[in-house]
Amino acid sequence: MSKIIFLNPYDPKAISGGIKVTYQHAGILAKLGHEVSVYQPAGRPDWLDISSQVTICDTYDPSPDSVVVFPETLSAFLLDYAKAPHAGPKVMFCQNQFYLYSYGLSGQELRDMGFQHFIVPGRETARSLSAVLRVPNVHIIPNSVDTSLFYPCPKQLCVVTNPGKWPAERGNSALAELILAMLHLKYPHTNTIPWIALENMPQHDVAEAMGIATIFLALSRQEASPLTPLEAMASRCALVGLLGTGGKDYATPHNGRWFSPEQCEEIVDCIASLLFEISHGAPSVDSMLDEAEKTAKQYSVNATYQAVARVYGEIFARAGL
Structure with missing residues (x-):
């Protein structure tokens, strides 16, 4: 099966939906049998349940046949990593198009860096990336709600x-x-x-x-x-x-x-x-x-699971992995 590296170089105490979803996708791909690691050199987030099948690493050393998934926050060393040649596919998981736009990088510049696929969480972001940056291969993997965690309890007026x-x-x-x-x-x-x-x-x-x-x-x-x-x-x-x-x-x-x-x-x-x-x-x-x-x-965990399998399956197939 394929090797996938997610770049998530944030403080382990940083709490955000984007980090949660990144680890969710990593966990799904690991469950599907892929070799998955998350580059987070500062350490494992302690506020989040993370699949034991996902490796958290402190060094960035992708093999030529690995799929590298970047966040949209291409600043400092992440931009250097993005500009570095990589034989395998580069994917951008854009969870906030406004962060991406703030760097002033054009769609052509992103393509020149080697980004072949863009994954987004919804239709509005897909529309926006296509309109503003005119990038190809924009895939939607919808967010999901874990109803084993989020469900109604006896209510209090608050x-x-x-x-x-x-x-x-x-x-x-x-x-x-x-x-x-x-x-x-x-x-x-x-x-x-x-x-x-x-x-x-x-x-x-x-x-x-x-x-x-x-x-x-x-x-x-x-x-x-x-x-x-x-x-x-x-x-x-x-x-x-x-x-x-x-x-x-x-x-x-x-x-x-x-x-x-x-x-x-x-x-x-x-x-x-x-x-x-x-x-x-x-x-x-x-x-x-x-x-x-x-x-x-409508935003079920199963729907996200199926979308991750479908989208990454297409990415792997196009890359011959």
Whole structure:
């Protein structure tokens, strides 16, 4: 079987959906019988369950017949590695097209480096890469929700959110803190409603918080396919918030209440209304939660497994591996 190396040179304490998905793909390929390693010289992430079949290495020394999978963050030594000749296929796993665009590399420059295939998590990113960079061979491997982790539990009247998606910067307030302050100012009776910030938490703790929460405030920002809102849908949280670009792939008026970043007051009004409706058992909320669960089920682990097998099978076949 083929050899695959994923480059993931990040701090092991760095928590992100992108790192989680990289290790998921590595684990699937190892399960399919391939020899899979992840280059992460700083060590193994301790917040993530990783397949024992995946080797984590601290040296980058690909064999000529190996498939090398780069992230889209081509800075510093990663760019040097990308520019270095490699006899086997080079693949870019682009989990955020905006990161890639920020380096100013054209599609032709990427092709000249040897990138033959581009893997993305959703239709919106595939469309964007094709339009902006005009690169060939863009493959979609959808993200998935692990429903053995993310599922509804007995609910408590509380709100969970991912504040790190929209931090304070250049004089602008952190969006989560701003929305919370506005909610308490406009609707003082909400002061007693707990808020849970999903920060620096192992995925089991995130799943537990989502399981008990009634509302998830999505603050996704410039993402290819926001995964956390889908996990909240599977947990039967009422979704309020932002699409984060890639959310266009799955957001509808029926599975959540969606806004633009400029609509802070409208988001506040919506949270207050939902808290009231949930407290009084409004049927409209149950209908929205049902639609959200249906949406999350479309992003199954099996669908990701099948897509990984199909896409990498095509890459191997084209390379004669």
